[in-house]
Amino acid sequence: MKRSSLLLIFLASLSLIIGAGSFFVYRWSQHDKSYTVIRIAQCGPSLYKIPHYIAREKSLYREQNIKIRELTFDSDREALDALENGKADIALVSPASLIIKSASNLKEEPLAAAFATLDRGATYHLVSTKNNPLGDFSSLKNKTIITAPPESEETVFIEQALREKGLKPYEDMTLITSIPEDVRIGALKSGTGNYLLVEDKDLPEALNRGLFRVESLKSGFPAYVCVALKDYIKQNPVALQGFTNAVYMAQIWTTYHTPGETTAALDKTSEVKGPSLPGLVESYYRNENLAASPQLEKKDMETLIKMLDRSREIPMPLNASQLISGDFAGTALITVKYVPEDKEERTGLRRLKFW
Template sequence: MLKMKKTAIILFAAMLLTAATGCSSTTSSTTAPAAAADKKKEEALQTVKFSEVIRSVFYAPHYIAMEKGFFKEEGLNVDMNTAQGSDKGAAALIAGVADISLVGPETAIYIYNQKGDKTLKIFHQLTMKDGSFLLSRNKVDNFKWSDLGGKSVIGWRPGSAPQMVLNTKLTQEKVAQTDVVTNIASTAMAGAFTSGKGDYIQVFEPIASSLVKEGKAHYVASVGQDFGAFPETSYVATSDYIKKNPAIIQKFVNAVAKGRAWMQTASSDDIASALMPFFDGTPKDIIIQSVDRYMKQDTWPAVPELNAQQFDTLQKVLIENGVLKPEQKVADINAVVDMSFVKKIGKAE
């Protein structure tokens, strides 16, 4: 009897083992191929080392392209870091630690005039307005640019696009004796202002809306809207990289274009939801406000092309600000600009 019980137990255990093995085998056969396919797809993506100048909602189409998977649709994996300055972003390209940088297009002109071994080329014009906003410490009704006379403004580093745009605007408005502070790091500007430095501050979104919401500043003007069209931020790569990797550049341009197109039909809430992973700790209402401000000033052009007229405007501002001598003006736009990839957006290969 005992022997029979033992035999029954052994048989029952064997049945359980067979059932478990069968179940495991079935699960493996259904999930393993899918997992393997996903892994293979990930491995097939080409990695692009990408450097952005700063983190700002000003560059929303790029983040949307990342979050909505448009880069992956094009077969690219974007490895992104933040340079904290166009000069650093350009240096990363020259050093080979970045493949593509989002920087001020003036960097390509500076590098070209150095006559070094490497040159940079602008291949996509992401923004067509300055992205900064002017905030005041005390409420100002009916702001006029002349209100800045005799006041101090926390601004951007010398030679940077927002600093030059502000300086040119002050010159155009004939505003005298404005002290523009340019020696504070971009990451420390808001802190310096809230601690009591400066009568005004020039900042990008979402910092501008955050300071206003916290009651630490008052919105007075959009520098970009008041200044007008200006090619402030471009995608740039070395001439060598573009020559060796035209397919990657085209895929990159296509993905960003998809990001901008998606934003044109998406709701403010959906756009903010897609951007939130890139702005940890920033409330959704602030992101919505930031996007709305950039949308209203027509920041992102439908055709992201840097043309001859805009290039001339850029060089004029550089000369007016003393960072480019008249004799250093680049006569041939093609020396530092390649818009051939932009012209192929939406066209079948």
């Protein structure tokens, strides 16, 4: 046998031995690792939680020595109650829900606070049975808009958007907030109202059922924040830093990958997978809903507090500083240096990594 052939056989055998050895060393190290279990409370799936799904599917939580246990509730309010009842450690909820919950007890300082954000803000659409772009908001005078319950983030947002255009909600136009979500499209098609406000995730269904998008609106605050009790934050700073690091790594992951690659990663996630997923993820990227970091801006919380106060959803304004805790996001921005493995330039022995 030629020397070159023997050399190739030797190198191939060496590669297999090193690869197998590195695999067993990795498995041994994982077996010996100590993980912190974090119980996450949330209400239903949402594309605005993409960083959480990516962190879970790509084992980014595990890289930070965290195991998650997910609990699903019927509402954000119940998810926040789970924190106070000791049934959960972190809640993924809308900032509006946190504000309303905190404002319900004015005798004491808020018990919970947000320490990270998952997204850059939701996108909403006004749809109609007629294909006539809105053009000027003044054309909404004397019209009827179907929207979510009064305390919902989308209704608070559309009320503020109307005011910014010089209109008075409930005076210049009618807002119907009592129709259940699953029959709103049917109600509009049957002649109840002129417009329907839908979230981005519900737009494909509205269009498929014969409605037309006449206006798109972007909120100026996150759709989801990560919330924990202040006592838990004080007692578990290492675990929360690891959780925030994983969320930030997932946000970085989305910037390195295309909508198609993100869809492929999410297709394993039972909460959001389905035939409409590719279009929704494409819209998520196009509308710039991706957050560059988990940093929660105080001004965003202040804006939402003012909106809720003006809509009379809270008895009085809260101090935004009391609803934001820690600097976990700031620390993550400084310390996390992450490039997704499939986007790294791999040379030499690094190619022998099998896990």
